[in-house]
Amino acid sequence: xxxxxxxxxxxxxxxxxxxxxxxxxxxxxxxxxxxxxxxxxxxxxxxxxxxxxxxxxxxxxxxxxxxxxxxxxxxxxxxxxxxxxxxxxxxxxxxxxxxxxxxxxxxxxxxxxxxxxxxxxxxxxxxxxxxxxxxxxxxxxxxxxxxxxxxxxxxxxxxxxxxx
Amino acid sequence: xxxxxxxxxxxxxxxxxxxxxxxxxxxxxxxxxxxxxxxxxxxxxxxxxxxxxxxxxxxxxxxxxxxxxxxxxxxxxxxxxxxxxxxxxxxxxxxxxxxxxxxxxxxxxxxxxxxxxxxxxxxxxxxxxxxxxxxxxxxxxxxxxxxxxxxxxxxxxxxxxxxxxxxxxxxxxxxxxxxxxxxxxxxxxxxxxxxxxxxxxxxxxxxxxxxxxxxxxxxxxxxxxxxxxxxxxxxxxxxxxxxxxxxxxxxxxxxxxxxxxxxxxxxxxxxxxxxxxxxxxxxxxxxxxxxxxxxxxxxxxxxxxxxxxxxxxxxxxxxxxxxxxxxxxxxxxxxxxxxxxxxxxxxxxxxxxxxxxxxxxxxxxxxxxxxxxxxxxxxxxxxxxxxxxxxxxxxxxxxxxxxxxxxxxxxxxxxxxxxxxxxxxxxxxxxxxxxxxxxxxxxxxxxxxxxxxxxxxxxxxxxxxxxxxxxxxxxxxxxxxxxxxxxxxxxxxxxxxxxxxxxxxxxxxxxxxxxxxxxxxxxxxxxxxxxxxxxxxxxxxxxxxxxxxxxxxxxxxxxxxxxxxxxxxxxxxxxxxxxx
Numbered sequence: 091x092x093x094x095x096x097x098x099x100x101x102x103x104x105x106x107x108x109x110x111x112x113x114x115x116x117x118x119x120x121x122x123x124x125x126x127x128x129x130x131x132x133x134x135x136x137x138x139x140x141x142x143x144x145x146x147x148x149x150x151x152x153x154x155x156x157x158x159x160x161x162x163x164x165x166x167x168x169x170x171x172x173x174x175x176x177x178x179x180x181x182x183x184x185x186x187x188x189x190x191x192x193x194x195x196x197x198x199x200x201x202x203x204x205x206x207x208x209x210x211x212x213x214x215x216x217x218x219x220x221x222x223x224x225x226x227x228x229x230x231x232x233x234x235x236x237x238x239x240x241x242x243x244x245x246x247x248x249x250x251x252x253x254x
Numbered sequence: 255x256x257x258x259x260x261x262x263x264x265x266x267x268x269x270x271x272x273x274x275x276x277x278x279x280x281x282x283x284x285x286x287x288x289x290x291x292x293x294x295x296x297x298x299x300x301x302x303x304x305x306x307x308x309x310x311x312x313x314x315x316x317x318x319x320x321x322x323x324x325x326x327x328x329x330x331x332x333x334x335x336x337x338x339x340x341x342x343x344x345x346x347x348x349x350x351x352x353x354x355x356x357x358x359x360x361x362x363x364x365x366x367x368x369x370x371x372x373x374x375x376x377x378x379x380x381x382x383x384x385x386x387x388x389x390x391x392x393x394x395x396x397x398x399x400x401x402x403x404x405x406x407x408x409x410x411x412x413x414x415x416x417x418x419x420x421x422x423x424x425x426x427x428x429x430x431x432x433x434x435x436x437x438x439x440x441x442x443x444x445x446x447x448x449x450x451x452x453x454x455x456x457x458x459x460x461x462x463x464x465x466x467x468x469x470x471x472x473x474x475x476x477x478x479x480x481x482x483x484x485x486x487x488x489x490x491x492x493x494x495x496x497x498x499x500x501x502x503x504x505x506x507x508x509x510x511x512x513x514x515x516x517x518x519x520x521x522x523x524x525x526x527x528x529x530x531x532x533x534x535x536x537x538x539x540x541x542x543x544x545x546x547x548x549x550x551x552x553x554x555x556x557x558x559x560x561x562x563x564x565x566x567x568x569x570x571x572x573x574x575x576x577x578x579x580x581x582x583x584x585x586x587x588x589x590x591x592x593x594x595x596x597x598x599x600x601x602x603x604x605x606x607x608x609x610x611x612x613x614x615x616x617x618x619x620x621x622x623x624x625x626x627x628x629x630x631x632x633x634x635x636x637x638x639x640x641x642x643x644x645x646x647x648x649x650x651x652x653x654x655x656x657x658x659x660x661x662x663x664x665x666x667x668x669x670x671x672x673x674x675x676x677x678x679x680x681x682x683x684x685x686x687x688x689x690x691x692x693x694x695x696x697x698x699x700x701x702x703x704x705x706x707x708x709x710x711x712x713x714x715x716x717x718x719x720x721x722x723x724x725x726x727x728x729x730x731x732x733x734x735x736x737x738x739x740x741x742x743x744x745x746x747x748x749x750x751x752x753x754x755x756x757x758x759x760x761x762x763x764x765x766x767x768x769x770x771x772x773x774x775x776x777x778x779x780x781x782x783x784x785x786x787x788x789x790x791x792x793x794x795x796x797x798x799x800x801x802x803x804x805x806x807x808x809x810x811x812x813x814x815x816x817x818x819x820x821x822x823x824x825x826x827x828x829x830x831x832x833x834x
Contacts, residue, residue, distance in 0.1 A: 168512050169738040172498045178456070178510075225761070246739050249727045250499045250790045 140202050145194045145229055148202040149238070152192060157231045157238035160185070165230045165241040171222060174247040180217035181241070185234040188214035197226030222247050285346070285618060286375060288382070291596040291608045294482040295383035296535065297376055297390045298593035299420075300561030300585045303399025303427075303685040304411050305702070306629045308365035308616035310688040311588045312652040312659075313566065315353045318829040319543075320757050321735035325828050328542045328565030328584060334828035339568045350590060350613030351566050353831075357650055360690055367589025367614050369414050369629060370621035375592055375614060376418060377622065387483050392420045393561035393585065394494065394539040397439065398427035399685045401701030401799075402636060407435040410632045412443050417625055421445045422478055426494035426539045426562060430707040432505045437464075448491020448537060450476035450521055451514040458508035473509055476521055479529055485599040488531035490521055490555075492538040494562060496741045502708055502790045513544065513738060515551055522554040533597060533604045535559060542584040543737035546573055553577025556604045557595060560584040562742050564654070564684040566591050570609045585611055587685060640698035644806035647695050653686035653703060656732065657745045657755070658817025661686055661703050665787075665798065666749025667812055668805030673713045675785035676770060677721065677751045682728070682744030695806055697799075704787075704799040711787045711795030719778040722765055725753065730761040745819070751776070752818040759823070767820070 142148040149157060167179040181191060191214060192205040203220045214232065222228075222245060229242040319329025330338050332354055341347045349359035350366060380388040396415060397408025408431055415423070422445050428436060440447050453471040454463050462468075466475050477490040495513045498506050518536075525531045533556050538545050541562040549558055553575050566586030572579050585593040591611050598606040633640070653661040666678035686703040689695055716724075724746065731741040745755075754767040768776035776782070787798035824830055 166516075169736075170496055170499055170741070172503070172510060244739070246730075246734075248499060248731065248741075249724060250501075 136205060140200060142201055145196050145201045148194055149231060152205060153233060153238055155238055157240040160239035163230060163232045163239050163241040165243050167228050167243045167245050170246045170248060174222045176219045177222050177245060178219050179228060181230040182215035183232045185232060187235045188232055190233040191216055192231045193218060193220060194229040195220060195222055195226050197224050292598040294597040294599050295388040296595040297379060298559040298585050300393030301395040301564055301587040302589040303395055303587060304397060304403035305367055305399060305589045306369045306414060308368035308371060309588050310360050310365055310690060311590055312356045312654060312688040313351060313353045314655045315831045316656040318656055318757055318824055318827055320733045323543055327571055328567050329829035331829055332831035347613060357690060363615060364617040366616060368616050370625040371614055371616045371619040372589060373418055373622035373625040374619045379594060389480055390419050390421055391537050391559060392423035393537055393559060394423060394425040395427050396423060401640060401698060401705050402633060404705035407431040408439050412439045413628060416444045417628055422448050422489050424448050424491035424493050424537050424539050429497045430501050430505050446478050447474055448477060449474040449493040450490050450518055451495055451512055452493050453510050455508055455510050463508045477525060479531060485532040488525035488534045490536050492536055492540055494539040500741050519552050526554055532599050532602055541742040543740060545582045547737045549573035549580040549582050550575050555580045557581045559593060566611060568611050583609060590614060640696060642697040643694045644803055645695045645809060647689045647691055647693055648811045649691050651689040654684055657819040658747050660812055662747035663812035665802055666747060668802045669785040670749050671805060672801045673785040675713060675783045677782050677784045678749035679784060679786035680747040681788045682746050684744060697803060700799050700803050704802060706788060708788060709797040709799060710793040711798050711801055712789055712793040713785045715781045716784045717779060717781050718776040722768060725765045726762050729764045733757040748818055754820040754822055756822040757824055
């Protein structure tokens with residue numbers, strides 16, 4: 091269970107368990123018990139962004155700008171994955187006016203793994219599971235006040251064994 | 255074996271242990287007369303690997319530190335180790351802590367450890383501290399490492415732990431017996447099992463799997479508070495963070511591990527602010543490099559009593575962090591050592607500390623009769639089988655070392671012979687006893703090198719490229735510049751294969767020049783027959799101890815000299831004193 095989960099008092103089942111879940115879903119809506127509402131028609135599914143191979147290209151297509159590192163963006167991920175097929179990661183931010191959040195895995199065939207819109211008044215805190223074929227940097231990008239901020243962490247995927 | 259008493263006496267007055275926390279001056283009558291200090295004594299044992307009887311255990315001649323860890327404890331061997339800790343060459347301590355002149359010194363100083371001897375020493379040290387003023391903690395890897403513990407799934411060691419008086423422990427190999435056996439053992443354990451970093455997986459929590467604290471998902475009690483005299487000491491347990499990665503995940507399907515700095519910090523803060531403890535001790539199975547990094551990040555811990563990497567470090571290493579200083583220790587393996595932490599505790603803080611890592615010389619300690627009787631009783635049904643003499647060693651047999659030892663050469667020879675394989679792989683475990691030249695090699699010795707919950711052998715076809723990938727993967731677990739990405743353990747051992755290794759290179763670039771036993775280069779695209787054991791994937795082959803025993807009976811000693819590894823870029827590293 092994650093801290094995010096506790097704080098928002100989400101029923102466990104709404105944690106997005108799908109691998110590389112694509113979710114344009116307002117978490118606040120889920121927490122309030124309302125039916126998940128997809129964003130308005132002008133926020134169409136960023137199909138091209140999800141097709142990009144590199145982190146930079148995906149961010150460029152998703153946001154049209156580049157991100158700067160920020161200690162106000164927090165990414166929780168294991169140092170070494172217990173199972174590369176389902177790596178639990180979560181992110182949160184203390185920035186004001188967060189409007190969206192996205193996870194990227196540099197070494198995955200397609201870098202962008204999930205993108206979330208954060209409605210006004212919602213705590214910017216998301217837990218997710220991702221699939222990783224090999225050791226890679228995992229990046230979270232947060233959009234706040236029209237600017238992009240990021241945090242990253244290397245997650246190692248190993249064949250395991252041979253422990254002492 | 256005849257112990258020459260004067261060998262011990264000669265060093266007693268001369269042993270000059272220098273450094274921040276000097277070893278106390280000792281009287282000539284005993285190695286174990288300690289100056290009285292402080293108002294609380296914590297005794298720490300770790301990684302005994304179920305060695306109920308005294309052992310020979312050769313410390314490594316290769317224990318490389320890379321990057322910021324280069325040349326720093328615990329990555330010092332031989333003379334560099336003696337110099338750093340001010341230990342006199344040729345002394346009893348030099349024998350206990352280093353590999354130097356191992357065969358000669360082993361004959362002089364005898365075996366170390368043994369629970370009956372440990373019991374005598376522990377009782378004496380607790381008696382000196384006075385009633386209610388001491389604690390006995392075990393850092394894990396208590397239940398695994400012998401034929402008996404493997405057969406009894408650790409139940410023998412629970413009996414021994416209870417008689418020894420262990421009050422709290424954490425775990426690593428304990429988890430490899432699976433949840434049912436673990437819980438059954440813990441039901442009989444009189445102490446507490448502590449682990450702040452083991453949580454239910456999301457699925458297990460959803461299915462209401464058993465947990466100490468369902469709200470947080472913590473499977474075990476994370477910490478305990480012990481009253482020592484008028485003071486309160488918080489003891490936090492830190493289990494091995496990578497159990498489901500280093501071992502088959504099928505043993506712990508419902509549990510997720512990790513280092514969990516943030517949860518640990520919260521726990522320390524709660525112990526300090528809510529529970530008003532005067533001291534905080536972390537009983538850790540992280541491994542020393544991980545503990546040193548953790549100590550720089552987490553504040554409020556007075557001492558980390560560490561294990562896992564089997565580093566016998568005579569003095570604590572002070573690490574500064576935002577909240578002050580944390581001392582980091584590591585107490586070796588196989589029952590060879592007992593850590594003695596004497597604390598002068600004041601209101602809300604530790605005023606002063608003395609630490610000693612005492613070698614447990616079985617020749618200097620009278621075995622405790624009750625423990626000796628318990629051990630005898632538990633071993634009795636298996637004694638005849640264990641005593642079976644399989645061979646006589648023509649050389650020193652040992653395992654410990656970053657790249658290889660003679661024990662694993664024999665195991666690799668056995669695997670290649672049994673399965674007619676071109677290449678053999680054997681895990682780089684850090685436990686496993688030593689056998690002196692000319693000594694019999696018994697079934698018990700074989701089991702002390704191989705007794706695990708997943709001993710099945712395998713034969714697989716692997717491409718040269720796959721073999722290289724495995725070597726690279728394990729090598730990064732050992733030499734990643736960031737200790738949080740290491741798992742502990744040594745390099746996988748190879749038979750029928752030679753390679754060059756550059757530990758200081760980046761992941762994926764360390765291994766090169768792979769050659770088969772006959773000198774042919776390993777081809778990336780070609781398939782080879784590979785035999786091994788201890789796979790994290792389920793295998794069906796006969797247990798490796800049978801293959802090993804059969805090979806020993808055939809009378810063959812290792813065909814290959816050396817580990818087959820050529821090291822590059824570590825010439826000036828004091829963590830190496832010859833290949834091994």
